Amino acid sequence: MSNTLLEIKDLYVNAEEKEILKGINLKINKGEIHVIMGPNGSGKTTTANSILNNPMYTKQKGKIIFEGKDITNLKTDEIAREGIFMSFQLPEEIPGVSVTNFLKYAKSKISKKPVKIFEFKEELKKYMEELKMNPKNMERSLNVGFSGGEKKKNEILQMLVLNPELAILDETDSGLDVDAIKTVSKGIQMFKTKKNAVLIITHNTKILNSLDVDYVHVLVDGKIVKTGSADLAKEIEEKGYEQYK
Amino acid sequence: MSKTKLEEINRNIYDIKNKDEYDFKIKKGLTPEIIEEISMQKKDPDWMRKFRLKALETYNKLELPTWGPDISELDMNQIATYVRPKTTLSNSWEDVPEDIKNTFDKLGIPEAEKRSLSGVGAQYDSEVVYHSMREDLAKKGVIYTDMETAVRDYPELVKKHFMKCVPVNDHKFVALHGAVWSGGSFVYVPKGVKVDIPLQSYFRLNSPESGQFEHTLIIVDEGASLHFIEGCSAPKYNKINLHAGCVELYVKDNAYLRYSTIENWSKNMLNLNTKKAIVGKNAKMDWVSGSFGSKISMLYPMSILNGEGAKTEYTGISFAGAGQNLDNGFKVVHNNKNTSSVVNAKSISKNGGKCTYRSQVRINENAKGAKSSVSCESLMLDDISISDTIPVNDIRTDDVEFSHEAKIGKISDKTIFYLMSRGMSEEDAKAMIVRGFAYPISKELPVEYAVEMNNLINLELEGAIG
Numbered sequence: 185m186s187n188t189l190l191e192i193k194d195l196y197v198n199a200e201e202k203e204i205l206k207g208i209n210l211k212i213n214k215g216e217i218h219v220i221m222g223p224n225g226s227g228k229t230t231t232a233n234s235i236l237n238n239p240m241y242t243k244q245k246g247k248i249i250f251e252g253k254d255i256t257n258l259k260t261d262e263i264a265r266e267g268i269f270m271s272f273q274l275p276e277e278i279p280g281v282s283v284t285n286f287l288k289y290a291k292s293k294i295s296k297k298p299v300k301i302f303e304f305k306e307e308l309k310k311y312m313e314e315l316k317m318n319p320k321n322m323e324r325s326l327n328v329g330f331s332g333g334e335k336k337k338n339e340i341l342q343m344l345v346l347n348p349e350l351a352i353l354d355e356t357d358s359g360l361d362v363d364a365i366k367t368v369s370k371g372i373q374m375f376k377t378k379k380n381a382v383l384i385i386t387h388n389t390k391i392l393n394s395l396d397v398d399y400v401h402v403l404v405d406g407k408i409v410k411t412g413s414a415d416l417a418k419e420i421e422e423k424g425y426e427q428y429k
Numbered sequence: 430m431s432k433t434k435l436e437e438i439n440r441n442i443y444d445i446k447n448k449d450e451y452d453f454k455i456k457k458g459l460t461p462e463i464i465e466e467i468s469m470q471k472k473d474p475d476w477m478r479k480f481r482l483k484a485l486e487t488y489n490k491l492e493l494p495t496w497g498p499d500i501s502e503l504d505m506n507q508i509a510t511y512v513r514p515k516t517t518l519s520n521s522w523e524d525v526p527e528d529i530k531n532t533f534d535k536l537g538i539p540e541a542e543k544r545s546l547s548g549v550g551a552q553y554d555s556e557v558v559y560h561s562m563r564e565d566l567a568k569k570g571v572i573y574t575d576m577e578t579a580v581r582d583y584p585e586l587v588k589k590h591f592m593k594c595v596p597v598n599d600h601k602f603v604a605l606h607g608a609v610w611s612g613g614s615f616v617y618v619p620k621g622v623k624v625d626i627p628l629q630s631y632f633r634l635n636s637p638e639s640g641q642f643e644h645t646l647i648i649v650d651e652g653a654s655l656h657f658i659e660g661c662s663a664p665k666y667n668k669i670n671l672h673a674g675c676v677e678l679y680v681k682d683n684a685y686l687r688y689s690t691i692e693n694w695s696k697n698m699l700n701l702n703t704k705k706a707i708v709g710k711n712a713k714m715d716w717v718s719g720s721f722g723s724k725i726s727m728l729y730p731m732s733i734l735n736g737e738g739a740k741t742e743y744t745g746i747s748f749a750g751a752g753q754n755l756d757n758g759f760k761v762v763h764n765n766k767n768t769s770s771v772v773n774a775k776s777i778s779k780n781g782g783k784c785t786y787r788s789q790v791r792i793n794e795n796a797k798g799a800k801s802s803v804s805c806e807s808l809m810l811d812d813i814s815i816s817d818t819i820p821v822n823d824i825r826t827d828d829v830e831f832s833h834e835a836k837i838g839k840i841s842d843k844t845i846f847y848l849m850s851r852g853m854s855e856e857d858a859k860a861m862i863v864r865g866f867a868y869p870i871s872k873e874l875p876v877e878y879a880v881e882m883n884n885l886i887n888l889e890l891e892g893a894i895g
Contacts, residue, residue, distance in 0.1 A: 238846050260849035261857075269850070276847040280865030286851075289861065293852035325865070342851070 186252065187213045189381050190235070190268075190350055195246030197227075197234045204230040206406035208246070212350065215378040217395055219417060220385045222403035223425045228385045229273065231403070232354045236260050236270050251349070265294055267349035271339035271356045278326040283338065284308065286326045287345050294346050311344045314374060316367050333364045340371035351375060352383045357391040369394045389417045404428045459485060464608050471611065476588065477580055484597045484607030491601040497787070498725045498754045503671060503699055571624060572617040576644050579615035586617055590648055594677040594705045594733075602673040602701045606642050610675065613643035618653040618684075627656040627689075627875060645676040647686065651709075654685035658878065670697045670724075678706035680714045682736055687715040689874060691882060694723035696753065701727050710736030710765075717873045718745035719882055720757050721889065729787065731760035734768035734796075746775045746870040748889050749782030749814075758787035758819075763796035763829075772803040775870060777863060779810035779890070785817040790824070790831070797828040806836040808866050810859065810890075860890050 190212040197205035204227045212218050222228050233241050235248060237260050248256045255263050278286065287308065292299045305322075312319055315337050327335050336356050343351050353372070357365050369391055372382060384391065392414065400416040401408045402425070409428045410416065464485050468478040493500065566573055572583060579587050597607040618624055649655050659676075672694065680686045686706070694700050700723040706714045714732050732741035743759040761770040776784035786805045807816035818835045840862050848858035864871075864883055871879040 236846075236850050240842065240846070259855075260846060261852055261854050264850050264852040272847060272850075276841075276844045278844070278848075278862065278865050280868030281861055286861075289857075290851035290853065293857070346851070 187215075188249075189214050189216075189251060190383075191247075191249040192231075192235070193247045193249070195231075195234060195248065196244040197230055197246075198242045198244055199230060199240065203244070204241070204406055205234065208403075208406070208408060210401065210408065212381045212383060214349075214381055216398040217372075217376065217382045217384065219392060219397055219400045219414075220383065220403050220408075221387070221400060221417060221420055223429075226403045227406045228403055229354055230406075232270055232352045232383075232385055235268060235352060236263050261293070264348075265296070268352065269343050269346055269348035269350070270352040271336075271343060271354060273355045273358065275327050275335045275339055277328045277330075279328050281326050282323050283326050283341075284322045287342060290342070291345055294348075308341075308345065311341055311374075315341055315344075315371055317341065332359045333361070336360060336364070336368060337371075340368055340375075344371060344375055347375075347380075349380050350383065351380070352385070354385045355387065356384075357386055357388065362390070365390050366394070389421045392417055402428055459488065459605075459608065461485060467609060467611070471577055472581070474580065474584065476584075480592075481608045484592075484604050487597050488601060488604035488608055491598070491604055493601055494727075497727055498756050498785075500699060500701075500725060500727075566624065566628075569622045569624070570619040571622060572615065573628060574615050576610075576613040576615050576646065579646070583615070583617070586648065587615070587646065590646060590677065590679060591644075592675070592677070594679065594707050595675055595703050599703065603675060603703050606644070606673045606675045606703070610642045610644045612641075613645045613674070614647070614657075614659070615645075616647040616649075616655065616657060618649045618655045620650045621652040622650075623654045624656070627658050627687075629658045641672055641674070643674045645674070647677070647688070648679045649681060649684040649686045651681045652683045653681075656687040656689070658875065659688070659690045670699055672698055672700045672702060672723075674702045676702070676704035676730075678704075678714065680706060680708045680712040680739075682709040682712055684709065684712045685715075686713075687717065689717040689878070691719040691721070691874070691878060691885075692723075692728075693719075693721040693885060694726075696722055696724055696750075698723040699725050704728070704730040706730075706732045706741070708732055708734050708736060708739040708741060711738040712736060713740040713742075715741070716743045716745065716759070717870065718743070719870060719874075719885075720745065720747040720755060721885055722753075723755070724753060726753075726755045726757060728755075728757045729760050729789075731762070732770065733762045733764060734770065735764050736768075737765045738767045739765060740769045742771045742773075744773045744870050744873050746777070746867050747784050748886065749776070749778045749784045750889055751780035751782060753782045754785075755783070756785045756787055758785075758789075760789040761791070761801065763790075763792040763799040763801065765796060767798040768796055769800040770802075772801075772805070773869060774803075774805040775866065776805075776807040776816060777810065777866065777886075778807070778814035778816050781811075781813040781815075783815040783817070785819060786835075787819045787821075789821045790833075791822075792824045792826060792829050792831070794825045796826055799826070799828075800830040802830075802832045802834075804834045804836075806866075807838070808863065809837070809839050810863070856890070860887055863890060 188211060192208050192210040195205055195208040208231060220228055220231065230241055234243060237258060243256060247254060250266055250268065255266060288299050288304055308322060309319060317337050327338060330338065339356060356368055372395060376382060397414040400412050400414060402410040404425060461482055464481050468481050592607055595603055597604050616628060645659065647657055678686055678688060708714045716730050718730065720726055720728055734741060741761060747755040747757045749755040759772050759774060774786050776786060778784045784807060788803060790801050790803060792799045792801065805818055809816050816837050820833055824831060840859060844862060845855060845858045848861060849855060863886055867886060871882050874882060
């Protein structure tokens with residue numbers, strides 16, 4: 185079996201009639217951590233949303249292959265059940281649905297089998313401790329009244345519980361303080377194995393410090409203009425994107 | 430608790446010996462003769478017979494309400510056919526609409542119970558359950574019986590309270606109710622007695638006719654407490670499409686009453702139910718209400734806070750689908766010092782359904798230090814559904830704390846995308862959002878009712894999403 189997890193081939197995507205992605209090519213193998221960096225409006229979030237086929241974006245051309253299967257036009261929930269997860273920049277609030285019930289339900293959908301409640305709660309407790317989350321949040325309505333940091337940690341918690349093959353983290357580190365970034369980073373380390381992969385979309389390199397990054401891609405105006413090693417991230421931090429524009 | 434059911438032939442309480450004679454003299458409108466006949470069939474004492482006849486006079490004088498939903502489809506000239514002995518209207522299982530049968534199946538209700546709930550058969554509870562419960566309550570002096578028995582066996586209690594909280598001249602349908610009422614529950618909880626398990630009307634022997642003009646009378650005496658649950662999430666099917674029940678609740682000084690209902694009427698029904706509570710000094714009245722089904726519903730429970738420091742809380746939800754117009758709300762009168770009311774009303778509309786929250790808060794001059802907070806929230810599942818809020822606030826003193834908050838919302842595509850990215854189908858996602866929206870109400874219900882209400886929401890959502 186091939187080691188390739190995700191392959192994006194010549195992807196063109198529009199958002200509200202405007203062309204955002206102009207021919208993206210990307211290949212992610214199992215066991216790898218990829219990073220996409222790029223200036224505002226370059227198409228980072230569009231890339232993430234297109235992988236999950238968000239109906240607000242329309243694909244004009246290209247293909248997305250996941251574990252050998254064409255997922256380009258699958259519905260979002262089908263893609264999620266194939267094993268792709270996305271951590272949202274702005275996670276939605278769901279009043280009246282507790283974190284526990286939400287995750288239990290999501291897990292039963294993703295794992296396609298019933299969740300054993302006791303084991304599940306133990307697992308949840310363990311992860312919440314690791315992520316320095318208030319255990320009381322388990323019974324609170326999902327994201328309602330959560331601080332920005334709590335919401336982001338909750339996304340990482342979901343990633344750990346749902347245990348996807350590919351986790352896309354869309355600016356999970358933005359707006360977080362140094363300690364919270366460390367915690368998120370720790371969550372990613374806990375998640376990462378040789379069999380799965382992570383795609384991190386970010387503006388800054390702090391989150392990358394304690395991670396073993398394999399590739400950094402620079403996205404400018406809907407195209408990946410450069411791919412390099414972790415050092416590329418440092419270079420961009422110092423010099424910015426100007427040279428790629 | 431296990432419930433055993435057995436079917437029985439339809440014992441129509443309006444059963445008339447000579448049906449040919451009645452078929453012969455079809456009269457428009459209600460006549461004293463019809464009322465006399467009903468009264469005789471029910472073996473009313475003389476005072477009740479007179480009461481019914483007087484109510485009939487009032488009924489004939491009152492006009493139909495002109496505000497609210499259009500109920501002109503109700504042919505008041507044919508009202509006699511709604512209340513007349515109905516021997517010719519022998520219900521049969523075959524007549525029960527398919528969608529109701531399907532709902533029964535999906536709620537997992539056994540065959541015998543289905544027939545009973547749809548008014549086709551009679552429902553009997555396990556003798557053991559019924560009796561043990563009654564014995565336990567009887568020891569404490571609690572009276573729990575059907576309304577007809579109460580009229581006969583507890584005339585003093587009934588006379589003192591019957592249609593005193595909801596007066597016959599309240600509106601035309603109350604007057605109608607006064608003339609033709611039948612069935613319902615009677616509960617009396619003596620001073621200081623705390624009934625620690627919820628009483629459910631389900632456990633009472635129900636006549637097949639109850640659920641049309643039923644009368645509920647509950648008296649919780651000083652310092653006593655009770656939780657009463659009425660209704661059932663399974664749809665009630667009546668061939669007769671008018672429901673004009675009446676609920677009267679007396680919460681005496683320092684007493685507590687929680688009255689929970691889930692009403693789920695068949696979608697041909699005009700639900701014009703009147704519910705009121707009189708609340709005494711430092712007493713508390715809590716309403717929990719789920720309103721499903723029916724074509725048109727006009728349902729406005731009311732608390733009259735007469736005693737100093739009396740409190741009331743209303744938590745309610747309505748769910749309107751295609752062709753439904755649910756005009757629901759809550760009314761409260763603050764009639765003494767330091768009284769307080771909290772209203773939390775929610776509505777869901779889909780497929781062009783209409784939900785209106787119509788409320789009335791009145792704070793009288795003498796209600797110094799009163800507090801009232803009203804919050805109503807509606808959720809529309811599509812662009813063709815309608816939601817409206819019509820609050821009337823009549824505040825006659827300065828020394829009050831009053832707040833009113835209204836929120837109308839729609840399910841956003843972003844939220845659906847978020848949930849779908851967690852492996853849920855669009856339908857699952859919408860159902861989760863709606864269940865979450867309804868959670869503040871379902872959490873107030875006993876768990877088995879909460880589960881049933883969630884099932885009901887899921888059923889209502891089916892077909893709404895395509």
